[in-house]
Amino acid sequence: MNIIKAIYNFIVGDMVILIGIIVTVLILVLLNTVSGLSALRGASGIIMILGTLTVLTLTLTREVRGHRAR
Template sequence: MSIIKAIYNFLVGDIVILVGIIITLLILVLLNAVSGLSMLRGASGIIMILGTLIVLTLTLTRELRGHR
């Protein structure tokens, strides 16, 4: 079990990052799969960048608040 945890901590490091990126990717998959949302396909790169930045900002904010 400690080997799995070590690999997880090396690759991800935080569950918030993992869940946030998975949710962002699911949103992008929905944009590409649902034909009614086809007008937003051009903005998928911007959505990925914003989603990633939001997740990383939330994680950093949580870390800073936890060390006070």
């Protein structure tokens, strides 16, 4: 079990990052598969960048607040 946790921590590092990126990718998949959302396909790159930056900012903010409380 320790090996799996070590690999997870090396690749992802945080559950918020993993879930946030998965949600962002699922939104992009919906944009590409649902015909009603075809107008937003051109903005998929911007959506990916903004989603990733938001997730990383949330994680960094949580880490900074956690270190201040200690």
